[in-house]
Structures are given as C-alpha cells and as structure tokens.
Amino acid sequence: MNEKVTIYDIAKKLNITAATVSRALNNNPKISESTRKLVMETAAAMNYKQNKLAVALKSGKSNTVGVIVPYIDRNFFASIIRGIEEELDPMGYHTIICQTHEDEQKEKDTINALLNTQIDGILMSITKVTQSTSHFRNVLNKQIPLIFFDRKKNIPGVSTVTINDFDGGYQATKHLIEQGCKRIAHTSGDFALEIYKDRFEGYKEALSEYGIPFKKEYVMQTRSDTDAGKDAITKFMKLPNPPDALFSSSDYVALGAIQKLKELGVNIPEDFSVVGFSNEPFTKFMELSISSVDQNPMEMGKMAARVFLEQMNDSGVKIEKKVILSPSLMIRKSSTKND
Amino acid sequence: MNEKVTIYDIAKKLNITAATVSRALNNNPKISESTRKLVMETAAAMNYKQNKLAVALKSGKSNTVGVIVPYIDRNFFASIIRGIEEELDPMGYHTIICQTHEDEQKEKDTINALLNTQIDGILMSITKVTQSTSHFRNVLNKQIPLIFFDRKKNIPGVSTVTINDFDGGYQATKHLIEQGCKRIAHTSGDFALEIYKDRFEGYKEALSEYGIPFKKEYVMQTRSDTDAGKDAITKFMKLPNPPDALFSSSDYVALGAIQKLKELGVNIPEDFSVVGFSNEPFTKFMELSISSVDQNPMEMGKMAARVFLEQMNDSGVKIEKKVILSPSLMIRKSSTKND
DNA sequence: TTGTAAGCGTTATCAC
DNA sequence: GTGATAACGCTTACAA
Numbered sequence: 001m002n003e004k005v006t007i008y009d010i011a012k013k014l015n016i017t018a019a020t021v022s023r024a025l026n027n028n029p030k031i032s033e034s035t036r037k038l039v040m041e042t043a044a045a046m047n048y049k050q051n052k053l054a055v056a057l058k059s060g061k062s063n064t065v066g067v068i069v070p071y072i073d074r075n076f077f078a079s080i081i082r083g084i085e086e087e088l089d090p091m092g093y094h095t096i097i098c099q100t101h102e103d104e105q106k107e108k109d110t111i112n113a114l115l116n117t118q119i120d121g122i123l124m125s126i127t128k129v130t131q132s133t134s135h136f137r138n139v140l141n142k143q144i145p146l147i148f149f150d151r152k153k154n155i156p157g158v159s160t161v162t163i164n165d166f167d168g169g170y171q172a173t174k175h176l177i178e179q180g181c182k183r184i185a186h187t188s189g190d191f192a193l194e195i196y197k198d199r200f201e202g203y204k205e206a207l208s209e210y211g212i213p214f215k216k217e218y219v220m221q222t223r224s225d226t227d228a229g230k231d232a233i234t235k236f237m238k239l240p241n242p243p244d245a246l247f248s249s250s251d252y253v254a255l256g257a258i259q260k261l262k263e264l265g266v267n268i269p270e271d272f273s274v275v276g277f278s279n280e281p282f283t284k285f286m287e288l289s290i291s292s293v294d295q296n297p298m299e300m301g302k303m304a305a306r307v308f309l310e311q312m313n314d315s316g317v318k319i320e321k322k323v324i325l326s327p328s329l330m331i332r333k334s335s336t337k338n339d
Numbered sequence: 340m341n342e343k344v345t346i347y348d349i350a351k352k353l354n355i356t357a358a359t360v361s362r363a364l365n366n367n368p369k370i371s372e373s374t375r376k377l378v379m380e381t382a383a384a385m386n387y388k389q390n391k392l393a394v395a396l397k398s399g400k401s402n403t404v405g406v407i408v409p410y411i412d413r414n415f416f417a418s419i420i421r422g423i424e425e426e427l428d429p430m431g432y433h434t435i436i437c438q439t440h441e442d443e444q445k446e447k448d449t450i451n452a453l454l455n456t457q458i459d460g461i462l463m464s465i466t467k468v469t470q471s472t473s474h475f476r477n478v479l480n481k482q483i484p485l486i487f488f489d490r491k492k493n494i495p496g497v498s499t500v501t502i503n504d505f506d507g508g509y510q511a512t513k514h515l516i517e518q519g520c521k522r523i524a525h526t527s528g529d530f531a532l533e534i535y536k537d538r539f540e541g542y543k544e545a546l547s548e549y550g551i552p553f554k555k556e557y558v559m560q561t562r563s564d565t566d567a568g569k570d571a572i573t574k575f576m577k578l579p580n581p582p583d584a585l586f587s588s589s590d591y592v593a594l595g596a597i598q599k600l601k602e603l604g605v606n607i608p609e610d611f612s613v614v615g616f617s618n619e620p621f622t623k624f625m626e627l628s629i630s631s632v633d634q635n636p637m638e639m640g641k642m643a644a645r646v647f648l649e650q651m652n653d654s655g656v657k658i659e660k661k662v663i664l665s666p667s668l669m670i671r672k673s674s675t676k677n678d
Numbered sequence: 679t680t681g682t683a684a685g686c687g688t689t690a691t692c693a694c
Numbered sequence: 695g696t697g698a699t700a701a702c703g704c705t706t707a708c709a710a
Contacts, residue, residue, distance in 0.1 A: 006687055017697050022689060032695060053396045053457045054687035057702050062392060064435075072424065073417035073637075082412045085438060094456065096403075096433045099424060117433065118392045255624060262626075282621035285594060287601075298412075345703055356681050361705060371679060393703035396686050682709075687702105694697080 005048045013042060025050070056118065064094045065308065066114040068124035070102045076278055076297050077125065080149060083301020084123060091309060093120070102127045108135045121145040121308050126153060128193055145311040149304040150295075151195060159311065159321040161304040165195045168293040168327035169202025172247045172275040175291070175329055177210050179337050181245035181273050185218040187232050187257075188249040196221075199249050199277065218243055222253060229256020237264060244272055245335075251276035251283050251292055258288065258334065273335040289332035300325060344387040352381060364389070395457065403433045404647065405453040407463035409441045415617055415636050416464065419488060422640020423462060430648060432459070441466045447474040460484040460647050465492060467532055484650040488643040489634075490534060498650065498660040500643045504534045507632040507666035508541025511586045511614040514630070514668055516549050518676050520584035520612050524557040526571050526596075527588040535560075538588050538616065557582055561592060568595020576603060583611055584674075590615035590622050590631055597627065597673065612674040628671035639664060 007021040014021070016035065023031045024039035056062040067084055069077040085095050098114065100107040107127050114122060115138060122139055125148065133155055139146045140157050148160045176184050186203050189196040200219070207214050217239060222228035232253065236243050248254040254276030258268060266272045268288060276283060279294035303323050311319060346360040353360070355374065362370045363378035395401040406423055408416040424434050437453065439446040446466050453461060454477060461478055464487065472494055478485045479496050487499045515523050525542050528535040539558070546553050556578060561567035571592065575582050587593040593615030597607060605611045607627060615622060618633035642662050650658060 004687090008687080018687090019689080019698075020696055022687095023696085026689080030695060035695080049455050051396075051457060051687050052455060053392060053401060054702090055689080057390075057392045057396050057686090057704090058688050058690090060702075071421070073414065073421045075412065075414070075417075078412035078414075078417040081436070082410070082438065085411065085436060089437070094435045097420070097424060097436050098428070099421065116388050116391060118390060282624045285621045286624065287626050343703090347703080357703090358682080358705080359680055361703095362680085365705080367706095369679060374679080390703050393686090394705080396688090396702090397704050397706090399686075680710085682707105684705100684707090686704090690699100690701085692697100692699080694695105 004051075005046045006051070007048070010039065010042050010046055010048055013046070014038060060118075062118045062120055063092055064096055064117075064119055065121040065123060066096045066098060066110075066117070066119045068098045068100060068107065068110055068114075068122065070100050070125065070127055072097055072099050075280055076150075076295065079297035080125075080301035080304070083298040083303075084305045085301075087302045087305035088309075100127050102129060104130050104132070108132075111135045111139060115139065115142055115144070119144065120312065121147070123147045123149060123304050123308060125149050125151040127151075128190060145308055147304050147308050147311075149300055151193060157320055159307045159319070159323075161300055161307060161323040161325070162195070163295050163300065163325045163327045165198035165327070166202040166205070168277065168295075168329075169199035169247065169249075170206045171202075171327070171329045172277070172291075172293055173203045173206035174209075175331065176245045176247060176273055176275060176335060177206060177212065179245075179269070179273055179335055182212070183215075183218065183241065183243040184212070184245040184247060185220070185232075185236050185243035186247050186249075187220050187222050187229070187253050189224060190221060196249055203247055222250075224250040225252050226256030226259065229253035229258075230260040231256075233257045233260040233264070237266075245274070246272070247275045247277075249277045251278045251280040251290065254290055254292070254334075255282070255286075258290065269333065269335050269337050273337065275329075275335050279330055284330070284332065288334055291332045291335040292330050293327045294330050295327055296325060343390075344385045345390070346387070349378065349381050349385055349387055352385070353377060399457075401457045401459055402431055403435055403456075403458055404460045404462060405435045405437060405449075405456070405458045407437045407439060407446065407449055407453075407461065409439050409464065409466055411436055411438050414619055415489075415634065418636035419464075419640035419643070422637040422642075423644045424640075426641045426644035427648075439466050441468060443469050443471070447471075450474045450478060454478065454481055454483070458483065459651065460486070462486045462488060462643050462647060464488050464490045466490075467529060484647055486643050486647050486650075488639055490532060496659055498646045498658070498662075500639055500646060500662040500664070501534070502634050502639065502664045502666045504537035504666070505541040505544070507616065507634070507668075508538035508586065508588075509545045510541075510666070510668045511616070511630075511632050512542045512545035513548075514670065515584045515586060515612055515614060515674060516545060516551065518584075518608070518612055518674055521551070522554075522557065522580065522582040523551070523584040523586060524559070524571075524575050524582035525586050525588075526559050526561050526568070526592050528563060529560060535588055542586055561589075563589040564591050565595030565598065568592035568597075569599040570595075572596045572599040572603070576605075584613065585611070586614045586616075588616045590617045590619040590629065593629055593631070593673075594621070594625075597629065608672065608674050608676050612676065614668070614674050618669055623669070623671065627673055630671045630674040631669050632666045633669050634666055635664060 011018045024036045191197045276292040279292040283290040350357045363375040491499045615631040618631040622629040
C-alpha cells in the first residue's frame with residue numbers, strides 16, 4: 001500500500017524543497033504559517049513517517065538505551081526494566097534488553113555490541129562474578145552515560161542507583177531480635193558483591209546494637225537457591241548451639257530453609273523465625289508467608305532512568321550521582337511470633 | 340580517548356579509498372588478501388567500530404525487532420522474551436521491549452511508534468481487550484513481518500505461535516476426572532480471547548468423553564487474581580450441589596480458590612482438587628503445591644523468533660505459519676489424592 | 679583489484 | 695521565508 005514516503009515526495013507534490021518540508025515538520029520558526037499548514041496536511045495525507053534512522057545518523061543520537069541484566073525473567077530485574085521502560089518511553093527513548101547469564105565474558109561482549117549500535121546510554125546491573133572494569137571504561141571513553149543499578153562497581157564517573165542494603169540487613173535483623181530471637185544466623189551470597197557485604201554489615205550492626213555477640217559459625221555464604229537453604233539449615237542445626245532464626249539475603253534460600261525446618265519438625269515462627277530478601281512474589285503467596293525485605297525494583301528502574309535523562313540533558317557536565325533508595329521490611333508469618 | 344573512527348579515517352591512513360576499506364571489512368571476494376589483512380589490522384589498531392545506523396539507513400535493515408507484551412514483569416511474558424532474545428541475539432538482532440498494560444490504545448500507539456523506528460519485525464501478544472485489527476494491517480502493509488505469540492487474532496498473513504490451549508484444558512480436566520472428581524468447575528477469562536475459549540472447549544471435551552454432563556453453573560468468567568478466586572469459590576460452594584474440583588485458567592485464581600477453601604475447612608485435595616494454568620513459579624513453591632498446565636514460555640519465545648527469522652530469509656514468499664506447541668500438565672499436591 | 683560517485687532520509691548552513 | 699547544498703557513515707554499481 002504505502003511505500004516509504006520521504007520528505008522529497010511531499011516536497012515534490014508541493015513544488016517546494018525538502019529543506020522547507022523539514023523545517024515545517026520540525027516547527028522551525030523561520031517558516032510561514034501557510035506553508036507549515038500545507039506541509040503538515042499533505043504529510044498526514046500521504047501518511048508520511050519520519051525515518052528515525054536518518055535522524056539518528058544525522059544527529060548522532062539514536063534515542064535508544066541498552067539495559068543489561070543477568071536474567072530478564074527474574075522478577076526483580078523484570079520489574080526494574082518495567083520501571084525503566086515506563087520512564088523512558090514517554091521521553092521517546094527505546095529500550096534494548098540484554099542478558100548476561102551471570103557470565104562476565106557475555107557482559108563484555110554485550111557492552112561492546114551495544115557500543116557498536118549507536119546507543120545513547122547503558123543502564124545495567126553487573127554479574128555476580130565481574131572482576132575487570134575495562135569494559136566499563138570503554139563506555140566512559142566513548143562519552144556515553146553509564147548507570148549501574150543494584151549491583152554496582154565503584155567507578156569514577158558512573159552514577160549508581162541502589163537500595164540501602166545495609167539498612168535492609170539491619171532492619172531484618174533488628175526485627176528478628178525484637179521478636180525475641182537470640183541466636184540469629186545469616187546466609188549470604190559472595191561478599192565480593194557489595195550488596196551482600198552491606199546486608200551482612202547491617203546484620204552485624206543490629207546484633208551489636210542489642211549486645212548480641214557475633215558468631216561467625218552462624219554466617220554462611222551460599223548459592224541463591226532452595227537447595228542451598230536446605231543444606232544451610234542442615235549444617236546450622238548440627239551446631240552445638242543451633243540458631244533460632246535466620247536472616248537470609250535470598251528468598252529462595254529462606255524458602256529452602258523453611259522447607260528443611262518443617263521436615264525436621266521445627267515450629268515456625270515459634271521456635272525458629274525466618275526473614276528473606278527481595279520480596280519475591282512467592283513469599284507472600286505461601287500459606288506460611290515469608291517475611292522479606294522489599295527492594296522496590298520498579299522505583300529503582302525509574303530512578304535509574306531519571307538519572308540517565310538528567311545526564312543526557314546536562315550534557316557537558318559530568319555528574320556522578322549516587323541514589324540510594326530505602327528498602328522496606330515486609331513482615332509476614334515466618335517471623336511473627338505473637339499476633 | 341577514541342573519537343568516532345570511520346572507514347574514511349582508516350582509508351586516509353592507508354592511502355586507499357573508503358570503498359576498498361568497506362569491501363575489506365565485509366569480506367567482499369573482489370579484494371586482494373594483502374589489502375584485506377592490512378585493512379583489518381589497522382581497523383583493529385584504530386579501534387574502528389562500524390556505525391550500524393549508517394548501515395541500517397543504507398540497507399533499510401535495522402537488525403532490530405520490536406516485542407510487545409501486556410506486562411514485561413509477568414513471569415510468563417518475561418520468559419517468552421528471554422526465549423526471543425536468546426534466539427535472536429546470536430543472529431545479530433536486537434530486541435526492543437514494549438508494554439501495553441492491556442490497553443488497546445497503547446497497543447496502537449506502540450505499534451505506530453515501532454513502525455516509525457525502522458524495525459525489521461514485530462513479535463507480540465495482543466491485549467485482553469483488543470478489538471480492532473487496523474493497526475495490525477498497518478504493519479502488514481509496510482511489508483514488515485508480524486508474529487503473534489500466545490494471544491492472537493486470526494489475520495491472513497500473520498504467523499502465530501501458540502500452545503494447544505484446548506489440549507491444556509483437556510489434560511487438566513481429564514486428570515481431575517481420573518482422580519475421581521465428579522463435579523468439576525471451571526473459571527476462565529473472557530471467552531473473547533481464544534486462549535480462554537480453547538481451554539474451556541478442552542474442558543468440555545474431557546467431560547463429554549467421560550460422560551459427565553456439562554453444567555453451566557460450574558463455569559464462571561472472572562478476572563485473573565486471587566480475589567476473583569475467592570469470590571468464585573464462595574459462589575460455587577453455595578450451589579445446591581457444589582463442585583468437588585476446579586480447573587482454573589489462571590494460577591492466581593486457583594491460589595485464591597485454595598485459600599478460600601481452606602478458610603471454609605475443605606480438605607485439599609481429598610475433598611476438593613485444584614488445577615491451575617500457566618505454571619507460575621509460586622505454584623511449585625507452596626507447601627500445598629498447585630497442579631498447573633505449563634506453557635513452556637521460553638520455547639514459545641524461541642519458536643516465535645525462529646518463525647521471524649524464516650520469514651526474513653524467504654523474503655519474497657509470504658508464508659503464514661501456525662506453530663502450535665504442546666502444553667504439559669504439572670501434577671502436584673493440589674490434585675493428587677493417592678500417593 | 680581498486681577508485682569514483684551516487685544514494686539511503688534527514689538536518690543545518692549558507693545564500694538569496 | 696525559501697532554496698541549494700553539504701554532511702552524517704556506509705555500501706555498491708559502474709568504471710578503470
């Protein structure tokens with residue numbers, strides 16, 4: 001039906017030049033109202049669509065950002081992406097999604113591919129194993145805005161949007177203490193990732209604030225799945241003085257722990273309370289709903305997008321912004337002794 | 340550090356012409372091995388990156404597809420997108436994600452925006468409320484491949500990838516019958532959407548196959564959330580002859596139903612069995628795990644991507660492909676009477 | 679095998 | 695206010 005209508009086509013029809021058409025379409029002040037109207041109308045009539053590719057090539061701006069996450073189908077990241085998309089879409093930006101599968105090499109490849117694609121910015125969460133930072137510097141060298149959300153590395157010139165993981169760990173632990181728990185265990189991911197380290201520090205802070213001695217046999221670094229939770233509980237319960245609560249940095253580990261505890265005939269929350277982290281959807285659907293620290297991923301995505309937009313506008317200025325959102329503890333049955 | 344290196348820069352340095360550089364870079368056969376090598380090396384040395392925008396403008400191919408889903412942070416759709424991404428990424432395609440929020444107008448706007456962006460194809464799942472088809476025809480008129488996954492409309496020229504919803508409904512219902520259930524209720528979404536209609540037809544087929552009379556008071560069209568499930572059970576249990584099983588087209592409704600049944604003191608699965616649809620992650624995490632029909636969304640995404648790729652290759656030919664994947668029933672505690 | 683030149687669809691900088 | 699024209703970075707007939 002309608003094959004590619006260009007400004008030349010509409011120029012020809014109106015016996016004017018393409019430049020004039022362009023000006024009319026872009027609301028350039030130097031143009032008579034009459035021709036503007038004429039152009040607008042015929043453009044609509046001919047079903048003209050601007051070729052964004054040409055505009056992008058000319059302007060050097062593609063109006064597209066790249067978003068890189070470990071896995072797109074994890075609720076936390078999917079929600080962040082939704083936040084980004086909702087904030088950027090109205091500003092005319094498109095969002096290209098990429099996954100790293102927690103593989104550093106894939107992360108590097110993805111970034112290079114993206115840089116290759118005339119992207120206007122990169123918003124990302126690094127993998128659990130990322131060591132080198134050279135690929136991030138590539139981005140900065142090209143002058144394109146780079147924003148980390150959640151999982152970050154501290155690199156000069158890179159803005160970050162995170163939650164206060166320390167506070168999340170602190171709140172969770174404090175809550176357990178206030179529920180009367182005396183021997184609180186903690187499972188975490190690799191401390192090389194700041195988020196896990198921070199949650200752990202928050203945990204320690206709460207303990208010390210309440211004068212509870214920190215015991216390193218109560219702390220374990222594990223994978224983030226239910227089996228890891230089961231294993232952790234098995235080990236914890238074999239201790240001479242087993243814990244009576246668990247603050248886990250992962251909801252999946254918390255779930256596995258609960259399953260194992262039930263197997264062992266331990267009453268939850270009476271004899272053992274549990275708090276997880278991330279507020280995964282399943283935590284609230286369980287019959288024994290699981291307390292968890294909510295990270296408000298949607299808001300995190302929106303903030304990351306806003307930081308990007310600011311950075312695009314104050315073009316020259318190299319602002320390095322560190323946004324820290326507050327987590328909120330969702331208290332549910334797994335840690336509520338008296339109601 | 341490295342400002343935009345173009346083929347002209349590398350041509351200048353080598354005292355050859357940009358065309359030659361282009362040929363060398365593209366493995367064009369008409370070029371001497373020596374200059375190719377030379378070009379390749381200096382290109383690498385100068386850290387040359389091809390400007391995809393220019394290529395896209397020249398070739399009319401952007402190597403980008405648009406993916407439209409109701410919500411990106413719903414597990415089902417996130418997994419589909421993951422499948423699409425994993426299939427398309429190695430072929431050099433990027434994926435732009437858009438959400439409709441189940442709003443037909445947003446769907447139209449999104450499609451137009453995408454058409455505006457020199458996209459190579461659109462892969463999508465329509466909203467629950469989409470009535471008109473004119474915006475889809477716009478896509479076809481522009482000769483750009485359109486592929487529906489899961490939720491579709493029957494439009495000539497549009498390929499679709501769906502699961503056999505009829506079979507899903509049939510399997511679920513048959514399973515309940517074989518578990519000894521005699522009075523099986525069904526909750527569904529709006530029958531205007533084929534997927535719901537088909538599941539319902541499968542349900543009826545299983546009933547009739549086993550000589551169980553169909554009763555329309557056992558069928559209810561509802562929203563897809565837990566509250567709807569609670570309401571449905573409340574109504575069902577007030578019937579003179581209440582059902583002893585539920586096949587729901589939504590896991591959330593199934594969950595709400597189970598919650599309400601427990602409140603009412605009904606034993607599950609002994610006195611009332613439940614099967615949901617979609618195999619949402621939470622269904623298997625519950626203590627009383629919920630049987631559900633798995634739609635294999637990852638595979639659905641991959642298939643949709645492959646259909647798109649085929650369509651891109653056999654350019655001229657207008658193939659209209661209908662791929663139907665098989666669902667698989669995940670049998671869990673909510674419907675297993677004897678084990 | 680390599681160079682020349684046109685063109686992809688815009689926008690911006692000059693002139694007039 | 696409008697028209698020429700160059701430029702964005704690349705590919706590709708067509709010549710040489």
